[in-house]
Amino acid sequence: MSVLVYINSKNGLHKSAFETVTYGKKLGDVTVITTGSLSADQLATLGNYGASKVLVDRSVEGDDDQQLTRVIANAADRCSANTLIFSHDLVAKAVAPRLSVRLKAGLISGAIGIPSSDGTVPVNVFSGKAFGHVKVNSARTIISLLPNSIQPEENGSACSVEDFSGNAGSAGVKVLSTKKPEGEIPLPEAELVVSAGRGLKGPENWGMVEDLAAALGAATACSRPVADIGWRPHHEHVGQTGVAIRPNLYIAAGISGAIQHLAGVNGSKVIVVINTDPEAPFFKAADYGVIGDAFEVLPRLTEAVKKFRASNH
Amino acid sequence: MKILVCISKSPDTTSKISFTDNSTKFDENGVQFIVNPYDEWYALVRALEIKESNGGNVTIISVGSAGDEAVIRKALAIGADDAVRIDADPTDAYFTAMQIAEYAKSNGFDLVLTGKETINYNGSQVGGMIAEALDQPFVSLATKLDVNGSTLTLEREINGGLEVVEVNTPAVVSCAKGMAEQRIPNMRGIMAARTKPLNVVAAVAVDQMTTYVNYTMPNAKSACKMIDPSNMDQLVEFLHNEAKVI
Numbered sequence: 001m002s003v004l005v006y007i008n009s010k011n012g013l014h015k016s017a018f019e020t021v022t023y024g025k026k027l028g029d030v031t032v033i034t035t036g037s038l039s040a041d042q043l044a045t046l047g048n049y050g051a052s053k054v055l056v057d058r059s060v061e062g063d064d065d066q067q068l069t070r071v072i073a074n075a076a077d078r079c080s081a082n083t084l085i086f087s088h089d090l091v092a093k094a095v096a097p098r099l100s101v102r103l104k105a106g107l108i109s110g111a112i113g114i115p116s117s118d119g120t121v122p123v124n125v126f127s128g129k130a131f132g133h134v135k136v137n138s139a140r141t142i143i144s145l146l147p148n149s150i151q152p153e154e155n156g157s158a159c160s161v162e163d164f165s166g167n168a169g170s171a172g173v174k175v176l177s178t179k180k181p182e183g184e185i186p187l188p189e190a191e192l193v194v195s196a197g198r199g200l201k202g203p204e205n206w207g208m209v210e211d212l213a214a215a216l217g218a219a220t221a222c223s224r225p226v227a228d229i230g231w232r233p234h235h236e237h238v239g240q241t242g243v244a245i246r247p248n249l250y251i252a253a254g255i256s257g258a259i260q261h262l263a264g265v266n267g268s269k270v271i272v273v274i275n276t277d278p279e280a281p282f283f284k285a286a287d288y289g290v291i292g293d294a295f296e297v298l299p300r301l302t303e304a305v306k307k308f309r310a311s312n313h
Numbered sequence: 314m315k316i317l318v319c320i321s322k323s324p325d326t327t328s329k330i331s332f333t334d335n336s337t338k339f340d341e342n343g344v345q346f347i348v349n350p351y352d353e354w355y356a357l358v359r360a361l362e363i364k365e366s367n368g369g370n371v372t373i374i375s376v377g378s379a380g381d382e383a384v385i386r387k388a389l390a391i392g393a394d395d396a397v398r399i400d401a402d403p404t405d406a407y408f409t410a411m412q413i414a415e416y417a418k419s420n421g422f423d424l425v426l427t428g429k430e431t432i433n434y435n436g437s438q439v440g441g442m443i444a445e446a447l448d449q450p451f452v453s454l455a456t457k458l459d460v461n462g463s464t465l466t467l468e469r470e471i472n473g474g475l476e477v478v479e480v481n482t483p484a485v486v487s488c489a490k491g492m493a494e495q496r497i498p499n500m501r502g503i504m505a506a507r508t509k510p511l512n513v514v515a516a517v518a519v520d521q522m523t524t525y526v527n528y529t530m531p532n533a534k535s536a537c538k539m540i541d542p543s544n545m546d547q548l549v550e551f552l553h554n555e556a557k558v559i
């Protein structure tokens with residue numbers, strides 16, 4: 001089977017790229033399509049994860065959905081791909097649905113695993129409260145994989161990189177400016193997340209949360225009311241009506257664990273809950289629980305993490 | 314400006330999720346349905362604000378059966394001039410998007426708005442599919458939308474940041490948090506919604522491209538291990554040696 005994996009390499013190659021190539025490799029022979037200016041040497045490293053070839057259209061610089069759709073559709077025809085793989089990020093959310101229509105290919109978005117023997121692909125539904133098992137009824141399939149759903153596997157060596165002209169055409173969306181917070185770890189891809197809720201009492205107390213996140217190398221998140229009152233930016237709001245995440249570790253301090261909050265975080269592999277109230281519903285969804293005051297526990301945990309990192313890791 | 318707002322019904326966020334018919338169907342028994350929050354709070358409210366400042370017309374569209382009209386009336390109570398129900402079961406995102414695109418094509422809108430995703434299927438698919446079918450630009454996950462004549466200025470989330478972009482109408486936009494504030498319908502709105510036009514349109518023939526074969530529930534968590542709040546070294550030790558996440 002011929003598999004085409006789209007990779008957004010605008011800001012370099014990230015773990016999500018290695019995940020999608022690894023995923024594709026489990027299904028067939030992988031060609032990668034990307035755009036932008038990353039060097040051929042860097043792109044060739046995708047071979048380590050199982051890509052046999054990388055096609056790069058250097059004429060496209062941004063993430064315009066119509067340009068990317070044309071380029072990827074042409075690449076799919078060029079390598080007769082019957083399966084297309086995306087990482088379920090913000091670019092994929094615009095481009096994969098367009099390709100579904102253009103290529104008449106069923107789109108499975110939010111996949112959390114590889115297809116099973118009956119051909120169905122597991123996906124998150126009801127914001128993580130359940131899983132759906134989806135199959136497509138079309139000749140071609142598009143799968144958009146949730147970040148952190150599979151481990152990247154290195155099992156190959158550098159591959160060839162070819163310039164490709166995908167007839168991108170003109171962009172419909174004109175980018176006026178871009179703001180990128182420096183040094184922040186994007187929440188959807190983060191492996192470790194430290195999150196806090198109304199129990200922290202005010203935005204001035206978030207230093208404790210940021211200190212722990214910095215010690216761990218984690219991203220920060222928050223509950224909905226905290227974002228709604230403006231203590232924290234909206235993009236940190238996790239839950240059913242915010243970002244859905246599935247990190248390896250989710251530490252929640254001063255969050256009660258309402259059903260709408262749990263919906264967005266219960267895909268986390270390990271959950272630590274810090275709460276003064278032993279009856280807080282979040283403890284039912286936790287792996288490790290600390291009944292205590294976040295104002296004392298968070299700094300103590302930060303010290304313990306620093307000590308641990310300094311000694312061996 | 315003529316705006317079409319796509320709405321979907323979704324189970325109330327407090328609903329207990331379960332399945333029937335050998336785990337092949339969502340169990341609607343005792344479930345309250347609401348307008349999908351992203352559609353209502355952001356897409357619909359922003360459309361109404363644009364109409365209030367620039368004039369124009371806001372139409373709500375939903376693909377669903379007659380039973381879904383209660384949810385459509387809930388949306389009409391918040392505002393909007395009229396509503397359209399495409400009379401069909403919304404079997405998958407492609408089917409749904411093609412129905413809406415067909416209606417949009419024959420009725421000509423300057424702007425089509427959707428929510429960023431539904432809270433039941435979480436696909437983020439319908440908006441992009443409509444845009445492709447209409448051959449229009451698509452701005453996904455916009456957190457801000459301003460209209461200046463036939464030019465839209467938007468902010469949207471990008472991987473790890475924010476982008477300010479401009480597109481010309483006609484265009485399709487999916488709306489995320491930040492775009493508007495939730496509005497609570499008042500009594501007048503609820504009364505007016507009862508008599509607003511709700512046109513029923515027959516569906517066009519479209520193939521369904523995906524099938525949800527069945528559903529499963531996550532495994533129950535084993536009991537939570539309690540750690541002494543004064544002993545955070547122990548927690549770190551467990552996270553390292555037992556859970557192996559750090």
Ligand SMILES: Cc1cc2nc3c(=O)[nH]c(=O)nc-3n(C[C@H](O)[C@H](O)[C@H](O)COP(=O)(O)OP(=O)(O)OC[C@H]3O[C@@H](n4cnc5c(N)ncnc54)[C@H](O)[C@@H]3O)c2cc1C
Pocket residue numbers: 196197198199200222223224225226237238239240241242253254255256257258259260261264274275276277280292293294295326350
């Ligand atoms: C339609 C809808 C959608 C929603 N979507 C979301 C969503 O996506 N995400 C989301 O998070 N919520 C969502 N909610 C809101 C949700 O129902 C809860 O209200 C919210 O999650 C509560 O936030 P919280 O836990 O921070 O605050 P609270 O419920 O006020 O809980 C604060 C917690 O902090 C603890 N605490 C207090 N002081 C301390 C201390 N010093 N140290 C340690 N612990 C302390 C308390 O015991 C309590 O458990 C939604 C609600 C609705 C109706």
